[in-house]
Amino acid sequence: MTRPMTKTINVPVADGEGDRYTVKMGPQHPATHGVLRVDLELDGETILKCTPHVGYLHRGFDKIAEHRTYAQSLILSDRLDYIAAMANNVGYCVAVEKLLGVSVPLRAKYLRTMVCEMSRIASHLLWLATHALDIGAMTVFLYCFREREVLLELFEELCGARLTFSYPRIGGVRQDVTRHFIDKLQRFINEFPGNLEEYETLIDTNRIWLKRTVGIGVLSGQEALDLGLTGACLRGSGIDYDIRKHRPYDAYDLVDFEVPLGADGDIYARYRCRMEEFTQSNRILQQCIDQLPPGPIIGEDAPDLVMSLQGSRKVEVDSSRYGTGLVRLLEESGEYPAGDIYVSTEVPKGELGFYFISDGSGKPYRMHIRSPSFIHIGALPALVEGDLIADLIANIGTLDVVLGECDR
Amino acid sequence: MQVIIILIEILILFAIVMLHVAYATYFERKIIGHMQVRLGPMRVGWHGLLQPIADGIKSFFKEDVVPEQADVFTFRAAPIICLVAMMTSLAVLPFAKGWVLADINIGLLFIFAMSSLSSYGVILAGWASNSKFTFLGGLRSMAQVISYEIAMGLSLVGVMMMSGTLNLTKIVEAQGASFSGMYVFPQIIAFFVFCVAMLAETNRVPFDLPEAETELVSGYCTEYSGMRYAIFFMAEYIGMMVMASIGTICFLGGWSGPFEVALFPPFWFVAKVYVFMFFFIWIRATLPRYRYDQLMEVGWKLLIPLALGNIVLTGFIKAFTG
Numbered sequence: 001m002t003r004p005m006t007k008t009i010n011v012p013v014a015d016g017e018g019d020r021y022t023v024k025m026g027p028q029h030p031a032t033h034g035v036l037r038v039d040l041e042l043d044g045e046t047i048l049k050c051t052p053h054v055g056y057l058h059r060g061f062d063k064i065a066e067h068r069t070y071a072q073s074l075i076l077s078d079r080l081d082y083i084a085a086m087a088n089n090v091g092y093c094v095a096v097e098k099l100l101g102v103s104v105p106l107r108a109k110y111l112r113t114m115v116c117e118m119s120r121i122a123s124h125l126l127w128l129a130t131h132a133l134d135i136g137a138m139t140v141f142l143y144c145f146r147e148r149e150v151l152l153e154l155f156e157e158l159c160g161a162r163l164t165f166s167y168p169r170i171g172g173v174r175q176d177v178t179r180h181f182i183d184k185l186q187r188f189i190n191e192f193p194g195n196l197e198e199y200e201t202l203i204d205t206n207r208i209w210l211k212r213t214v215g216i217g218v219l220s221g222q223e224a225l226d227l228g229l230t231g232a233c234l235r236g237s238g239i240d241y242d243i244r245k246h247r248p249y250d251a252y253d254l255v256d257f258e259v260p261l262g263a264d265g266d267i268y269a270r271y272r273c274r275m276e277e278f279t280q281s282n283r284i285l286q287q288c289i290d291q292l293p294p295g296p297i298i299g300e301d302a303p304d305l306v307m308s309l310q311g312s313r314k315v316e317v318d319s320s321r322y323g324t325g326l327v328r329l330l331e332e333s334g335e336y337p338a339g340d341i342y343v344s345t346e347v348p349k350g351e352l353g354f355y356f357i358s359d360g361s362g363k364p365y366r367m368h369i370r371s372p373s374f375i376h377i378g379a380l381p382a383l384v385e386g387d388l389i390a391d392l393i394a395n396i397g398t399l400d401v402v403l404g405e406c407d408r
Numbered sequence: 409m410q411v412i413i414i415l416i417e418i419l420i421l422f423a424i425v426m427l428h429v430a431y432a433t434y435f436e437r438k439i440i441g442h443m444q445v446r447l448g449p450m451r452v453g454w455h456g457l458l459q460p461i462a463d464g465i466k467s468f469f470k471e472d473v474v475p476e477q478a479d480v481f482t483f484r485a486a487p488i489i490c491l492v493a494m495m496t497s498l499a500v501l502p503f504a505k506g507w508v509l510a511d512i513n514i515g516l517l518f519i520f521a522m523s524s525l526s527s528y529g530v531i532l533a534g535w536a537s538n539s540k541f542t543f544l545g546g547l548r549s550m551a552q553v554i555s556y557e558i559a560m561g562l563s564l565v566g567v568m569m570m571s572g573t574l575n576l577t578k579i580v581e582a583q584g585a586s587f588s589g590m591y592v593f594p595q596i597i598a599f600f601v602f603c604v605a606m607l608a609e610t611n612r613v614p615f616d617l618p619e620a621e622t623e624l625v626s627g628y629c630t631e632y633s634g635m636r637y638a639i640f641f642m643a644e645y646i647g648m649m650v651m652a653s654i655g656t657i658c659f660l661g662g663w664s665g666p667f668e669v670a671l672f673p674p675f676w677f678v679a680k681v682y683v684f685m686f687f688f689i690w691i692r693a694t695l696p697r698y699r700y701d702q703l704m705e706v707g708w709k710l711l712i713p714l715a716l717g718n719i720v721l722t723g724f725i726k727a728f729t730g
Contacts, residue, residue, distance in 0.1 A: 023540045030625060045544065045700055136613060136697025142444040208614050208696045389544075389624075390699040 019043055027056045031134045031393045034403035036377065038392065045388045050381045054374065057407040065367040070096045071170055073367070078164035080352075080371060081405040084123035086115045086155065086165050087347040088405075093168045094249045095343035095354035100170070100336060104250070107295040108172035113251040114288040115158070115167060117281040118185075121192070122151040123348035124274050124281075131271070131397035132203055135212050140202050147195050150188050157181050172298025182289060189285050196278055204275075213267040217383040217395045220265055227379040230372050231350030232277065233399060236262035236270030243346040255287040267398045274400075336360045342370075349373055349400055373399075373406035417509055418499075425498060429645040430460035435682075436689045443693040463638075470634035475537060478631065482536035487636045490529030490643035497522040497650045502577045504663040504673035515576040516568065519654060520561060523609060526643060527553040530611075530628050533640070537631035545627025548617045548700060552608055555707035556615075560605035562715035566598040566722040567591050567658045580662030587666070592659040594725075597718040599659050601711050603687070606651040608707070610644060613692040617700055652684030653677075 023040045026032035035056035041049040061080070065073040077092035078085040090112050097104060104112075129144035152162045158181055159167040159174060167174050203209040219227070224237040234241055242259040244252040260276030262269030338360035344353035350372030357366040376399040383395045434449065434456070441448025449456030474480055500515040502508040512518060527549055534546020568574060570591060571582035583589045592599050608615040617627075624630070629640045656662060656677060665676030698706065 021540070132696065136616070137695065138440075138613075139444050139693045142446060146445055202694065203696065206696065208698055208702075211702050212696060212699060388700060390697075 020048065025392075031396065033130060033396060033401055035407075036396070036401065036403055038380070038396075040389070040392070042389070045390075047384050047387055047389065047392060050384050050392065052377045052380050054377060054403070054406050057403050059408065061408045062367050062369060065364055067363065069362055070100070070364065073364070074168075074170070075164070075166050078166055079404060080369065080408065081123070081347060081349060081373070081402045082163055083126050083402050084119040084348045085163060086119035086167060087123070087345070088352060089165060089168045090116050090250065091343075091345035091347055091352045092354060093170050094345055095341070095356065096170050098343050099339075099341045099356050099358055102171045103299050104172055105296045105299055106251070106293050107176075108168075108297045108299075109251040110254075110288050110292050111173050111177060111297065112168055113255065114185075114285060114292075115155075115165075115173075116250070117284045117288070118151050118154065120281045120348045121278060121285075122148050122155075124278055125151075127274060127348075127397075127400045128199060131394075131400075132199075134393045134397045135209065137203050137206075137209065140199055143195070143198055143202075147188075147192065150184075154181065154185055154188070157184070169298055172296070174298075176297050177292075182292075185285065186289060189282055189289070192282050193279070196275070200275070210268065212390070212394055213271060213398075214264075216267050216387065216391050217398060218264065218266045219379070219383065223382065224265065224379075227382060228375045229350065229379055230375070231346070231348070231400075232270055232273045233350065233376060233379070235259065236273045237265035238263050243344055243351060247344075249345055251288070251291075254291065255284050257281075257284050267394055270398050336362050344370065347372065349402065349405065350376065352405075369408055371405040371408060373401040373403065374408075376401050377406055414509070421498060421509060422495070425495070425646065425649070426642070428649065429642050430464060432645045432649070432685060433463070433641070434460045435685065436692075439686065439689045440693050443690075467638035468635050472634040472636060473631075475539065475631050477538040479536040479538065482532050483631075484636070486529045486533035486536055487632070487639035487643070488529075489532065490526045491639050491646070493522045493526035493529065494643045494646040494650060498646070500576060501650070501653045502580060502657065502662065503677050505577070507663075507674055508577060511575070511577055513573070513575045516564060516574045516579070516654070516658075519650065520557070523647065523650065524553065524557055526647065529640075529643070533632070534628035537628075539631055541624045541626075542628050542630045545624045545630070548624075549611065549628060551700075552611075552615065552617060552703060552707075555704055556605045556608035556711075559601055559707055559711035559715055560609060562712060562719060563598040563601035563605060564654075564658055565715070565719050566595045569719070569722050569726060570594065576657050576662075580657055580664065583661045583664070585661075585664040587661075590659065590661040595659065595718070595722070597714055597721070599655075601715045601718070602655060602659065604706070604711055606655060606684075607688070607691060608703070610647045610651055610688070612648070612688055614695040614698050615703055616697060617703060648685060648688055649681060652681040652688070655684050656680040 020041055020043050023042055024037060025040055026037040027035040032038065037053040037056065039051040039053065040047055059079070061076045065076060068076075074089060074092055077088040080088045093112075096102075125144040125148045129141040129148075132138075132140035132144075155165060155167075156162050158177065159165050161167075219229070219233075219237050221237045221239045224234050225239060229237075230241065238261055240259060240261055243249075244257075245259050257280045260273050260280065262273045336358060338358050340355070340357040342353055342355045344351045346352075351370065352372060353370030355366075355368040355370065356364045359365040379399065380392075380395065383399075384392045387395075437459070438448040438456075449459035452458040452462045474483055497519045499509040500512055500518050502511070530549040530553075531546045534542040534544075534549065537543075567579065571579045573579060573582070583591055607613070611617075629637055632640065660680045662680075663674055663677040665679075669675035
């Protein structure tokens with residue numbers, strides 16, 4: 001029951017429904033992680049009904065992509081989950097490569113795996129920071145940003161950007177790593193376990209933290225599957241589903257890592273899952289550095305990046321420097337396979353899928369993005385109804401949503 | 409003549425306390441900053457020393473926005489109720505022997521009365537703003553103050569029983585000047601209950617639910633701006649100081665210290681108050697926030713029984729040892 005709110009009556013007034021009243025939380029609210037709006041129907045502080053509203057950050061990426069070549073749309077994927085843009089880039093490239101049948105050199109595969117895992121750590125750090133801040137643990141927030149800063153600096157060194165990287169390319173990656181980068185990353189890998197311990201001393205066994213997370217927002221494995229959850233939200237409920245492991249892409253089948261699982265399906269289980277993922281990601285990073293093979297970083301048959309501004313004008317590019325692939329223009333018709341394809345990758349938030357319908361024109365006839373955040377927000381009512389307002393905040397945190405990805 | 413002297417004394421106390429409040433915010437920001445691997449204020453003055461003054465000037469010159477739907481009179485009065493109630497408590501605090509504005513026999517009771525009164529300011533602020541977040545903040549504050557006032561009052565009953573007085577000066581004198589005389593040792597349970605209740609009384613982490621910024625935006629002061637918003641903060645900091653002073657007086661032996669400081673007798677008092685303030689800040693940097701119902705649970709199911717048990721224990725010991 002949503003009661004229309006008039007201008008003068010704002011404070012709850014008892015009506016036939018008891019003492020119910022509605023609160024519109026967001027889109028300008030400090031704890032809704034961006035521009036999520038949640039309409040709450042409350043009885044006291046108990047949530048009777050929760051209705052999430054999305055779309056405040058809608059930019060129409062699915063449609064924009066129809067008017068761009070595959071290579072051009074890469075920059076759209078940066079702006080999905082801007083916390084872990086690198087993982088989205090890789091996800092997009094993996095999907096397009098599968099559609100176009102482009103192969104990726106091994107070195108590029110390792111580099112992508114590396115940046116993906118760096119991205120995962122950076123994303124989980126931000127998740128932990130904001131999740132802890134939402135529950136009130138302020139210091140964890142700043143500790144996490146300290147490490148995230150190191151990673152962002154590494155990204156900046158790698159590709160010049162701190163937020164929207166567009167580092168991977170269809171068929172490879174843009175730039176090779178330097179010795180300095182590897183050394184700096186190695187230093188991070190060595191120091192990170194110690195930093196993890198620092199966060200854990202603050203909250204892991206803290207009584208208040210446990211009280212706020214254990215037994216709150218419980219989802220059984222079946223419920224989590226029914227709601228379409230993926231990523232740590234699903235694994236926290238004990239379902240072993242990780243695309244990196246089960247449908248490996250890039251170099252994930254060449255590195256050794258475990259998929260941490262929770263059992264209880266509550267906020268604490270999901271928290272522990274992500275904390276374990278930090279360790280596993282760190283392991284993968286170490287292996288990527290150790291195993292990094294020499295070789296080219298972009299495939300010979302990779303479509304180039306040169307935009308066709310007027311028709312299909314050929315643009316001269318120094319092929320000795322970039323490889324022959326770069327002089328081939330994207331809009332040459334007849335080279336692109338027609339058909340449809342769905343490819344998903346494991347981004348820090350969950351399963352990010354790209355669905356393309358190609359009519360062979362060089363631009364997707366239709367692109368659809370399966371964004372984990374959108375699906376996770378759909379699980380919010382199931383998690384919070386019957387709980388208190390404070391639990392809503394903890395639950396938004398545990399779902400780890402990014403509204404840029406949700407609204408697309 | 410007497411009146412003028414008292415007025416001058418009040419003015420001096422007011423000025424000193426206000427300066428302390430301003431620099432308590434600096435103290436907090438610096439300490440919490442260093443605990444969180446950052447520097448805190450650095451820009452205004454040497455190491456940001458003039459920051460509190462800049463903040464004061466800024467909030468003084470900001471627009472005082474009153475929401476259209478608010479109850480204007482109550483909305484304007486609420487912060488003043490808060491501040492006045494908190495300032496009044498200062499009158500009975502003995503900073504050193506004889507350094508007290510009003511040496512009344514019910515000092516402790518008076519402080520309780522005043523700190524309860526200040527929560528009216530919070531509740532009215534929440535209600536008068538006519539917004540849902542502030543309303544929830546106000547309600548939370550009401551529930552919190554009722555629960556924790558009891559626990560705090562009961563925790564100090566042990567101290568009253570041992571000293572046999574409610575006069576704050578006499579409580580300090582009853583503890584004597586020696587280290588072992590401090591009531592923190594015989595009243596260790598009461599001290600624990602007091603410390604927790606003190607955090608709740610002043611709406612500090614982990615009990616900062618009335619202004620939980622991630623849940624209720626800013627709780628009861630969401631709709632406030634400019635100087636009135638600053639007044640709430642001043643009231644909160646004075647509240648912290650008053651609570652720290654009660655703790656110092658009732659448990660840590662007030663102004664007595666290992667040696668006399670000539671020219672400035674309240675030295676040890678101020679030092680002990682700042683130890684408490686550091687404790688407040690330390691807790692804020694470390695702990696997450698309780699949930700509303702868990703806060704009630706801690707108050708009613710843990711602190712009040714503990715405080716009651718302490719009273720019984722103190723009574724028995726007093727009865728058998730005379």
